[in-house]
Amino acid sequence: MLVEEKNALTEDIEQLIKKFGKKRSALLSILHGIQVKHRHVSEHAQQEIARLLDIHPVEVYSVLSFFAFLNTNPKGRNLVRICQTISCDMKGKDNIVRAIERELDVKIGGTTSDNKFTVEYVNCLGLCDEGPAMAVNDQVFTKLTPEKAVQILNKVK
Amino acid sequence: METKSKKRTGPVIFSGYERGSAITKALSMNREDILLEIRESKLRGRGGAGFPTSTKWMLTAAALSDEKFIICNADEGEPGTFKDRVLLIEYPELVFDGMVIAAYTIGAQQGIVYLRGEYEYLYKSLQDYLEQMRKDNLLGKDILGKKGFAFDISVFLGSGAYVCGEETALIESLEGQRGEARNRPPYPVNTGYMGKPTIVNNVETLATVPHIIMKGSEWYKKMGTGKSSGSKLFSVSGDCEKPGVYELPWGTKISELLQLVEAANTKAVQVGGASGFCYNKSQFDRALAYEDAATGGSIMIFNESRDMLKVLDNFMEFFVDESCGQCTPCRIGNVKLLEGVKMIHKGEYTFAYINKLKELGKSMQVASKCGLGHSSSNAFLSILENFNEEIFNRANGGANEN
Ligand SMILES: Cc1cc2nc3c(=O)[nH]c(=O)nc-3n(C[C@H](O)[C@H](O)[C@H](O)COP(=O)(O)O)c2cc1C
Ligand code: SF4
Numbered sequence: 001m002l003v004e005e006k007n008a009l010t011e012d013i014e015q016l017i018k019k020f021g022k023k024r025s026a027l028l029s030i031l032h033g034i035q036v037k038h039r040h041v042s043e044h045a046q047q048e049i050a051r052l053l054d055i056h057p058v059e060v061y062s063v064l065s066f067f068a069f070l071n072t073n074p075k076g077r078n079l080v081r082i083c084q085t086i087s088c089d090m091k092g093k094d095n096i097v098r099a100i101e102r103e104l105d106v107k108i109g110g111t112t113s114d115n116k117f118t119v120e121y122v123n124c125l126g127l128c129d130e131g132p133a134m135a136v137n138d139q140v141f142t143k144l145t146p147e148k149a150v151q152i153l154n155k156v157k
Numbered sequence: 158m159e160t161k162s163k164k165r166t167g168p169v170i171f172s173g174y175e176r177g178s179a180i181t182k183a184l185s186m187n188r189e190d191i192l193l194e195i196r197e198s199k200l201r202g203r204g205g206a207g208f209p210t211s212t213k214w215m216l217t218a219a220a221l222s223d224e225k226f227i228i229c230n231a232d233e234g235e236p237g238t239f240k241d242r243v244l245l246i247e248y249p250e251l252v253f254d255g256m257v258i259a260a261y262t263i264g265a266q267q268g269i270v271y272l273r274g275e276y277e278y279l280y281k282s283l284q285d286y287l288e289q290m291r292k293d294n295l296l297g298k299d300i301l302g303k304k305g306f307a308f309d310i311s312v313f314l315g316s317g318a319y320v321c322g323e324e325t326a327l328i329e330s331l332e333g334q335r336g337e338a339r340n341r342p343p344y345p346v347n348t349g350y351m352g353k354p355t356i357v358n359n360v361e362t363l364a365t366v367p368h369i370i371m372k373g374s375e376w377y378k379k380m381g382t383g384k385s386s387g388s389k390l391f392s393v394s395g396d397c398e399k400p401g402v403y404e405l406p407w408g409t410k411i412s413e414l415l416q417l418v419e420a421a422n423t424k425a426v427q428v429g430g431a432s433g434f435c436y437n438k439s440q441f442d443r444a445l446a447y448e449d450a451a452t453g454g455s456i457m458i459f460n461e462s463r464d465m466l467k468v469l470d471n472f473m474e475f476f477v478d479e480s481c482g483q484c485t486p487c488r489i490g491n492v493k494l495l496e497g498v499k500m501i502h503k504g505e506y507t508f509a510y511i512n513k514l515k516e517l518g519k520s521m522q523v524a525s526k527c528g529l530g531h532s533s534s535n536a537f538l539s540i541l542e543n544f545n546e547e548i549f550n551r552a553n554g555g556a557n558e559n
Contacts, residue, residue, distance in 0.1 A: 028314075028315075063333065066336055068316070086472070123234070123319065123478060123479065124236040126241075126242050127239060138278050
């Protein structure tokens with residue numbers, strides 16, 4: 001048998017399997033790892049995960065499609081999530097969203113044309129006493145003002 | 158974010174604790190005595206449902222199996238709740254010591270913290286903390302010299318699904334499946350993670366255990382009410398001067414809490430998050446307790462300037478988003494209730510139809526498969542009832558834009 005040329009993605013998946021185990025119960029952790037690194041789980045990635053875990057690709061898609069933080073289409077390089085739950089809403093989340101939309105020239109739910117940011121709503125971030133709150137990738141920011149939110153995003157690479 | 162900034166005080170959880178001390182004490186007791194102590198304390202689950210903790214532990218202890226699991230439910234997805242985050246950041250010793258004591262009591266070998274994806278930024282510090290526990294022999298083999306007692310804890314990251322806080326959906330997702338709730342019975346105490354006997358406890362429930370072990374059930378029971386013993390953490394947000402996490406005895410009145418957090422001109426208090434109930438001024442003398450205004454700890458305060466229909470709209474959007482879609486009453490029901498809210502907003506409704514929606518809300522409470530569908534109409538029903546006049550006397554017969 002010919003030695004298959006492994007692409008980087010397959011290697012990433014193998015690394016994750018080494019860390020979390022070659023078992024079904026590792027699936028969500030593997031998906032999460034790929035999501036974080038590649039900002040989505042492509043069809044090819046799904047097939048590779050399925051092959052390496054020895055399950056059907058549809059099983060992978062089924063789990064993937066269930067979770068809000070996993071997606072099949074690539075997002076921008078940075079993910080901005082603004083809490084839409086009522087406590088943050090009352091503290092002025094609409095103003096934050098409008099400021100970000102204006103400044104980055106993007107509509108909530110969309111990705112900037114340079115692919116730098118995807119801006120979304122998220123349900124309760126658990127920062128209700130310090131709202132309005134947003135997450136940028138895996139970092140969180142609280143007590144935002146429109147200006148502060150924009151400044152934070154301007155510093156993101 | 159992760160600084161131990163606030164000095165917290167409270168009768169139980171915030172009363173001071175030395176890491177490992179309750180494990181040392183528990184390991185010197187026999188298992189039955191620990192179970193009895195927990196039973197006598199009348200500790201009930203802090204995740205919302207209020208199931209007696211000792212019953213859960215006893216059933217799992219009694220189950221025959223070579224493998225058992227302790228799961229710490231750190232999914233904390235209920236809107237308005239953030240006390241588990243505070244515990245994990247500032248009091249990990251309580252949570253993890255509680256897990257070790259549970260493991261010893263029921264004979265579990267492995268513990269899993271199910272950490273919501275939104276708290277990914279805590280992942281590293283929790284891992285570091287667990288590593289330190291291993292170094293100090295609070296985890297691992299022969300814990301604190303107790304021959305044969307081996308236990309370790311791992312952290313599992315969720316991926317943004319509220320329903321995964323429901324214990325059987327949580328277990329499904331741990332096993333690599335869609336986070337869809339299971340039919341019960343069987344219960345996790347018998348058939349849990351990997352089909353093995355499993356305890357699923359809320360972060361705060363576990364964090365209470367070391368204090369009960371150290372100071373005893375008699376001490377603990379002196380606080381609270383007959384049916385709700387001890388204290389509770391409340392996550393307070395919304396219109397008040399001092400939002401944050403408060404530890405108060407069960408039985409505290411809503412009005413007392415409002416005073417404490419310096420809320421002024423309060424019109425409404427949502428107790429128990431989006432899945433809880435909304436109370437108006439005439440109900441502020443209700444007590445926060447399992448037998449009265451029950452809550453997993455979320456308290457959201459609304460002052461006179463707030464539009465309660467907008468609040469309700471926000472809650473219903475949440476449930477439409479988060480319903481897993483597995484069963485019809487919840488999948489369709491929440492959409493219908495949300496449509497109803499929009500109709501009222503536009504002033505395009507009849508009372509005949511609204512009454513039908515109320516009936517639908519009641520059906521969802523009995524016909525849905527899991528707790529999400531059982532509770533998602535609570536806000537709809539209680540806000541329409543308790544804020545009836547405001548909602549149906551809106552300017553322009555409801556057709557106001559804001
Ligand atoms: C939709 C839904 C979400 C839930 N979310 C949580 C949660 O985030 N944390 C939690 O501890 N319990 C949650 N629960 C309750 C759990 O199913 C379970 O009762 C609890 O974890 C048991 O722990 P306890 O007895 O210590 O409260 C949720 C229940 C439902 C129906
Ligand atoms: S009640 Fe809702 S969340 Fe629960 S199983 Fe049914 S559809 Fe899913």
